[in-house]
Each structure stands twice: as structure tokens, then as C-alpha cells.
Amino acid sequence: WYQRRVRANGEEGAAAPAKKKKKKKKKNNAKPVQTDPPSIAIGDLFADGNYPEGEIQHYQDDNLWRMTSQEMKMKDYAFEEALRDARQAAEAHRTVRQYVQSWIAPGMKMIDICERLEDCSRKMVKENGLLAGLAFPTGCSLNHCAAHYTPNPGDKTVLQYDDVCKIDFGTHINGRIIDCAWTVHFNPKFDPLVNAAKAATNMGYQVRRD
Numbered sequence: 658w659y660q661r662r663v664r665a666n667g668e669e670g671a672a673a674p675a676k677k678k679k680k681k682k683k684k685n686n687a688k689p690v691q692t693d694p695p696s697i698a699i700g701d702l703f704a705d706g707n708y709p710e711g712e713i714q715h716y717q718d719d720n721l722w723r724m725t726s727q728e729m730k731m732k733d734y735a736f737e738e739a740l741r742d743a744r745q746a747a748e749a750h751r752t753v754r755q756y757v758q759s760w761i762a763p764g765m766k767m768i769d770i771c772e773r774l775e776d777c778s779r780k781m782v783k784e785n786g787l788l789a790g791l792a793f794p795t796g797c798s799l800n801h802c803a804a805h806y807t808p809n810p811g812d813k814t815v816l817q818y819d820d821v822c823k824i825d826f827g828t829h830i831n832g833r834i835i836d837c838a839w840t841v842h843f844n845p846k847f848d849p850l851v852n853a854a855k856a857a858t859n860m861g862y863q864v865r866r867d
Contacts, residue, residue, distance in 0.1 A: 695756050698783040699749045708744035711751075714862055742830040749781035750828045750835045763818040763843055768808040770816065771795040774826060782828050792827025792834040799823075804838075818843050821850070 691697055699708070716723045723729050733740070757774050774795055784790040798806040799820050808814060816822060825838035840851050 691752065695752050695777055696780060699745055699752065699781050700783055703745070703748070706741060708741065708748050710744060711747055739833055742833040743835060746782065746828045746830045746833055746835040749778065749830075750826075750837055752781050753777045753826070753828070754837065754839065757824065758839075758841075761816070761824075761841055763816055763820075765816050766808075766812075767797050767799075767814045767816060768810070768812050770824075771797055771808060774824075778826065778828055782830060787832075789830050790828075792829045792836060796825035796838070797822055798825070816841075821847055 689697055689702055691702060753774060756777055757770070761770060771794075775791060778791055782789040794807040796805050796807055798804050799814070799816075799822050804823060804825060820842070822841040823838055824841055825836070827834050827836040829835070840854065842848075842851060
């Protein structure tokens, strides 16, 4: 494609090639979305540092001043960096917990469950020495063992349909630890037991809050 160029004296000059306009690439401002299974570190998923706050339990009645006092608000502001670290660790924990709940099943070795869980945890916090990583070894206590059992190399214990298993693991960012445990069961006969434990936990939250 050519166009004619006219000189200042009115004479036509040689044909010159027209310049092609370069198309500007559109910037992709879309936020990344977590994969399945999870593979994107939480710090990369929320690059702006604004992590989800999660559920907030508000104080009530005589303790309401802890939420409304200007002095207490300023104290919270002073701890914003620590809260940001805790929220990042919490979002990593929540992501791993939901992932594990999607595949844990009878017939799996306890050590395989723990290793798969911990591999995902390391990715979510982007493990970095003492700055970010696992808060402690994963607990997977069965039945009469209430807590703090974790399998050693060579342990061949297998999760059974009639087991009641307590999964307990923690994540940390800059030493700010998030710890949470939940109960895994497959036989519905244990529903009343698990529901009673949930009700007791929620009542404990309410008493502490009030």
C-alpha cells in the first residue's frame, strides 16, 4: 500500500510506503485465580497485601469499648503489619484445609496425608527459612488419641472408615502462627459426637467474646 508525497513546490515526489500503526497491547489487570490443586502462593494471589479478614467476632455489652475506644483503634492500627502477616497465614491455612477436605478418604496412609498437606502448605506460604513455613508437624490423631500424634517415616497406619481423625496443622508468616484443627469422620454414627464438639467450640467463642 502506497501513498503519494507532494513536495513544497507542488511537484509530486516518489511514492513512499505508509507507516503501519502498531496495535497497543491491552494490559491484563485481572487478578490471578487459585488453581486446583492450589499452586499459587497466597502472597502472589494477593499481591497488593490486602488479605481477606475472615470472620470477626465482635465484643458485646461491657466489653464493647474494646471495639469503639479510639485508643484501642490506634493500638490495632499500630499492629497492622502483624495483622497482615496473620491474615496471609490464615488465608494459606484456609486454602490448604479446603483442599485436604476435598480428597481425604479411607484407605490412605496417614503419612501420605500429612506429606501431601504439608507440600501444599509450603507452596501457599512460599516457604522461606524462618520467615515463612510450617508452624509445627501436622497432627493426625486417631480415635482415643486426642492430639499431637504425627507419623514418623515408615509408619504404615491407614485411615479407616470407622476412624475419627483430628487433623491439626499450622502456618506462619514472620512467626505469626495460625493454627486450626478439624475432625474427619466417614461413618454417620459419629455425627452427634462431632456436632457436640462444634457446639461446645462455638459456645466457648461466645463466652470469651462476652
